[in-house]
Amino acid sequence: MDKLDQNINTLQxxxxxxxxxxxxxxxxxxxDSFIVKQLxxxxxxxxxxxxxxxxxxxxxxxxxxxxxxxxxxxxPSVLLGLFWIGACLTIFTIxxxxxxxxxxxxxxxxxxxDFIDLAIEKVQEQNKIFRLIFPFLVLGLIAGLNIIYLGxxxxxxxxxxxxYHLIVSLLLxxxxxxxFKIRNWKFKKExxxxxxxxxxxxxxxxx
Amino acid sequence: MDKTDKEALFIRILNENKDRIYRxxxxxxxxxxxxxxLFQDVMVNIWRGLDSFRGEAKESxxxxxxxxxxxxxYNKKTKRIQQLINQQEMDEIIDQTSESIETRMNLTALRKxxxxxxxxxxxxxxxxxxxxxxxxxxxxxxxxxxYVGVKINRIKKQLEKMING
Numbered sequence: 457m458d459k460l461d462q463n464i465n466t467l468q469x470x471x472x473x474x475x476x477x478x479x480x481x482x483x484x485x486x487x488d489s490f491i492v493k494q495l496x497x498x499x500x501x502x503x504x505x506x507x508x509x510x511x512x513x514x515x516x517x518x519x520x521x522x523x524x525x526x527x528x529x530x531x532p533s534v535l536l537g538l539f540w541i542g543a544c545l546t547i548f549t550i551x552x553x554x555x556x557x558x559x560x561x562x563x564x565x566x567x568x569x570d571f572i573d574l575a576i577e578k579v580q581e582q583n584k585i586f587r588l589i590f591p592f593l594v595l596g597l598i599a600g601l602n603i604i605y606l607g608x609x610x611x612x613x614x615x616x617x618x619x620y621h622l623i624v625s626l627l628l629x630x631x632x633x634x635x636f637k638i639r640n641w642k643f644k645k646e647x648x649x650x651x652x653x654x655x656x657x658x659x660x661x662x663x
Numbered sequence: 664m665d666k667t668d669k670e671a672l673f674i675r676i677l678n679e680n681k682d683r684i685y686r687x688x689x690x691x692x693x694x695x696x697x698x699x700x701l702f703q704d705v706m707v708n709i710w711r712g713l714d715s716f717r718g719e720a721k722e723s724x725x726x727x728x729x730x731x732x733x734x735x736x737y738n739k740k741t742k743r744i745q746q747l748i749n750q751q752e753m754d755e756i757i758d759q760t761s762e763s764i765e766t767r768m769n770l771t772a773l774r775k776x777x778x779x780x781x782x783x784x785x786x787x788x789x790x791x792x793x794x795x796x797x798x799x800x801x802x803x804x805x806x807x808x809x810y811v812g813v814k815i816n817r818i819k820k821q822l823e824k825m826i827n828g
Contacts, residue, residue, distance in 0.1 A: 463823055464791065467773060471686065471792035474770055562736070564708045564729040565720070567805030568786075571732040657735060661783040661806060 506553055513549060517542055524604075533607030537600045544596030548589055555585045572658045576651050583643045590635050598628045669713050676709060680726045683793055687727070690777050690789030691734045705733045720802070727795070727803045731786055776825035784818045791815060 521538055524530055530538070562575055601624050609617045688701040708729050716725060777785055790800045797815065801808045 464819060467822075468792050468794055470766065470769055470773060472794065473766075474686070562732075563712075563715070564732045565712050565716070565725050566732070567728060567803065568731055568735065569805030571728070571805075572735070575736065654735070657783055660781060661804065662810075 509553075510549060513545060517545060531607035531610075534604050535607075537602075537604030537607065540603060541597060541600035544593055544600060548593040548596075551589055552585060555589075556582065569658060569662065572654050576654050579647045579651055583639065583647070586639050587636065590639075591632050594628055594632050594635070598625050601625075601628070672716075673710055673713055676713075676722065676726060677706065680723070683723075684726065684730050686793065687730050687786075687789050688734065689774070690792070691782070691785050692737075697737075701734060701737045704737055705730045708733050721799075724799060724802050727790065727799075731790075731803055734786065772826055776822050779825055780818065780821065784814070784821075787811075787814060788818050788822060791818075 521542075524534060524538065562571070562578060564571065566574060602621055605617070605620055605624065609620055612620070684705050685698070685702055688698045688705065692698050692701055709726065712725075712729055720728070777788060780788060787800060787804070790803060795803070797808055797811045800815075801811045804811070806814070
């Protein structure tokens with residue numbers, strides 16, 4: 457055994473024998489312990505966050521419907537439009553949350569190199585999910601609002617009606633690049649540094 | 664696995680590995696607050712991973728993989744990594760009543776030297792200090808056995824130079 461190995465053996469003993477006062481947790485490690493309770497709470501936290509998001513969306517949708525019913529006598533076309541928008545928002549929310557949930561679950565028990573690859577893939581996937589689903593949501597909203605306008609604007613001249621349809625459609629189409637831009641900015645700010653560091657780590661660990 | 668089994672398994676794994684996990688966190692990060700937070704994150708990931716633990720890997724390898732990978736991600740969350748530690752911080756972690764002054768000084772020197780290594784080297788040397796074989800380190804990190812050997816030799820020399828220098 458050379459000197460280097462002997463030194464490592466000494467260091468191993470020193471390292472493993474160190475007594476750490478912060479992890480004397482025997483008192484708290486019991487079936488109903490604080491840490492287990494905390495973990496149960498943590499598992500519920502994400503569900504609660506998503507529940508809040510869904511409630512907010514339902515409230516917005518509810519207020520919009522209430523407003524329409526209060527200030528107009530909704531025709532079948534308005535009702536159909538509302539139903540369509542509601543369906544689009546529901547499908548978007550479910551798809552987005554499902555895919556986001558799937559993408560956010562990292563398998564921490566993989567070997568580090570595989571874990572890094574997976575983590576990079578998942579971070580990029582988070583961005584792809586939005587890019588994939590968002591245009592369909594906007595197109596759905598355009599269709600829904602145009603159906604509502606068909607029933608709402610019956611008293612106006614054809615020219616003004618067309619103008620309304622065009623303006624609302626163009627405004628919503630403008631949301632697509634705007635949504636992508638905001639998403640890209642957020643991605644670059646929050647996720648790109650993570651990807652860069654993971655790539656860097658992987659390259660260095662692989663030599 | 665039902666809830667009671669999961670909790671029982673978690674508590675057993677935690678009891679058997681908590682010291683090692685904490686030391687790994689200690690080797691990777693420096694300041695006490697971050698070490699405690701990272702330790703909690705590792706616990707959470709072990710808990711979440713229990714449902715999919717099928718025993719394909721050795722339990723200790725499985726636990727270490729989670730600890731190492733959590734450390735990687737944790738490091739992305741915190742920008743604040745101190746490069747040097749002082750005696751006061753060391754005293755907050757080491758149980759002074761049961762360590763001699765000499766041991767404490769040696770440990771401080773060791774931890775200071777580890778903190779001077781690159782992040783990936785810190786993880787590897789911590790695994791080595793835990794007494795893991797090259798094969799186990801290769802299984803945890805996913806790098807080839809030969810390269811683990813090369814890397815460890817390099818780190819050992821660097822560490823020795825730092826401790827003696």
